Amino acid sequence: MANQVEKIKILQVVSCLDKGGTEAYIMNNFRQIEREKFQLDFLVFTNNVDAYKDEIESLGGRIFIGTEPKVKNIFSFVRSIILCINKNGPYNVVHSHVNHSNGWVLLATKIAKVRTRISHSHGSPNLQKENFSRRIYRYIERTLIKMFSTNKIACSNLAGSYLYGEEYFHKHGKTLRNGIDVEKYMRVDKKKVLELKKSLGINDEHFVIGNVTRFDAKKNQEFIVDVFNEVQNKNQNSILILGGVDGGQLKYIKEKVEKLGLSDKVRFIGVRDDIEICLNIMDAYIFPSLFEGLGIVALEAQAANLPVYASEYVPNECDLGLGLVNFLELNKGAQYWADLILKNSHKRTLDEDTTMKTFKQNGYSIERSVHSLIDVYMGVEK
Numbered sequence: 001m002a003n004q005v006e007k008i009k010i011l012q013v014v015s016c017l018d019k020g021g022t023e024a025y026i027m028n029n030f031r032q033i034e035r036e037k038f039q040l041d042f043l044v045f046t047n048n049v050d051a052y053k054d055e056i057e058s059l060g061g062r063i064f065i066g067t068e069p070k071v072k073n074i075f076s077f078v079r080s081i082i083l084c085i086n087k088n089g090p091y092n093v094v095h096s097h098v099n100h101s102n103g104w105v106l107l108a109t110k111i112a113k114v115r116t117r118i119s120h121s122h123g124s125p126n127l128q129k130e131n132f133s134r135r136i137y138r139y140i141e142r143t144l145i146k147m148f149s150t151n152k153i154a155c156s157n158l159a160g161s162y163l164y165g166e167e168y169f170h171k172h173g174k175t176l177r178n179g180i181d182v183e184k185y186m187r188v189d190k191k192k193v194l195e196l197k198k199s200l201g202i203n204d205e206h207f208v209i210g211n212v213t214r215f216d217a218k219k220n221q222e223f224i225v226d227v228f229n230e231v232q233n234k235n236q237n238s239i240l241i242l243g244g245v246d247g248g249q250l251k252y253i254k255e256k257v258e259k260l261g262l263s264d265k266v267r268f269i270g271v272r273d274d275i276e277i278c279l280n281i282m283d284a285y286i287f288p289s290l291f292e293g294l295g296i297v298a299l300e301a302q303a304a305n306l307p308v309y310a311s312e313y314v315p316n317e318c319d320l321g322l323g324l325v326n327f328l329e330l331n332k333g334a335q336y337w338a339d340l341i342l343k344n345s346h347k348r349t350l351d352e353d354t355t356m357k358t359f360k361q362n363g364y365s366i367e368r369s370v371h372s373l374i375d376v377y378m379g380v381e382k
Contacts, residue, residue: 007039009089010377013081013096013105016048017056017063018245019271020214021296022097022122025155025178027052032370035060038377043084045069051271064088069101071137081108092116093377099123099163103144110148118376119145120176121154121163124218124291151376156315159293176376178296179369182359185276185303186352193280200241200267202281207231207238207345210282212275213297216247218290220311223334225256227286230338232265243269243278279304284341288330289313298325299364305350309341320362322350
């Protein structure tokens with residue numbers, strides 16, 4: 001009987017397992033990676049794991065709940081990671097996706113003698129101004145990342161500059177593309193599209209604008225509602241779709257919609273597993289974020305042949321050159337955005353071969369993404 005090849009064991013460290021961009025990136029790669037060669041486990045810091053728990057376990061992964069990283073318990077946090085690795089490892093790789101807290105994670109994994117320690121930046125600046133003591137704490141965390149990570153990667157140049165510093169990232173870091181399954185968004189089940197439209201009271205006469213992301217201040221849904229209000233003033237057949245997990249702003253956005261008298265025109269669709277179907281019922285995707293590490297949904301929208309209207313704070317890397325992404329300045333105001341969206345309301349039709357070729361050339365196909373990630377895990381320098 002032939003000896004079974006020992007798997008390369010990888011511990012993914014992430015704050016939660018919710019329907020967010022970071023989790024989508026991890027899961028997109030997990031679904032495609034060779035599970036005969038790689039074992040992926042997950043260490044999270046909240047009990048919010050239901051969105052992917054069943055799928056992860058069906059794919060052979062394990063989920064461990066650790067201590068939440070807070071200043072007052074940071075050494076307990078480090079200790080909990082060491083204990084998790086010692087109990088469930090040994091691991092060949094630890095891949096940390098918790099931005100500044102990567103420093104503490106990688107300190108722990110260094111102590112636990114993990115060979116490959118990856119710091120991955122998916123992030124963008126916080127809206128809140130940091131006081132002096134917080135800035136000192138951030139400096140310590142960045143120093144730990146530089147000292148104890150073997151690989152410093154990011155989803156975009158902006159995300160890399162944010163976490164590591166622009167000059168340092170240019171010298172020592174690497175951008176790793178967030179690949180998606182292009183065909184999933186390009187070739188959807190038309191029957192499911194029609195069913196979703198019917199359930200939402202949408203017909204072919206409607207002009208549908210949408211945004212599906214976390215209800216968070218930096219995602220700027222307040223501005224989305226303002227833009228839609230201007231669109232609605234000029235096109236009474238307009239519909240706005242808003243979906244995603246509640247990051248603290250959902251109640252406020254619902255109240256704003258009601259205050260503007262738009263309740264019958266706005267569809268709150270909650271957390272969805274069928275984002276590819278949602279995108280295919282829209283005529284325009286509005287993306288006025290105040291900060292973005294990359295904006296993976298902009299890639300998904302382009303795969304769905306959907307025009308994107310993005311703020312200047314969305315990284316340019318998300319524009320694949322298909323003529324679908326429009327970058328607009330937020331200070332131009334809601335009416336300016338609305339006028340441009342309505343002016344360009346006709347949908348472009350791109351052939352599938354062009355779309356697929358463009359994603360591959362830019363490194364955003366899931367095949368390229370998985371290949372690049374495996375190179376990092378295996379220590380292959382490109």
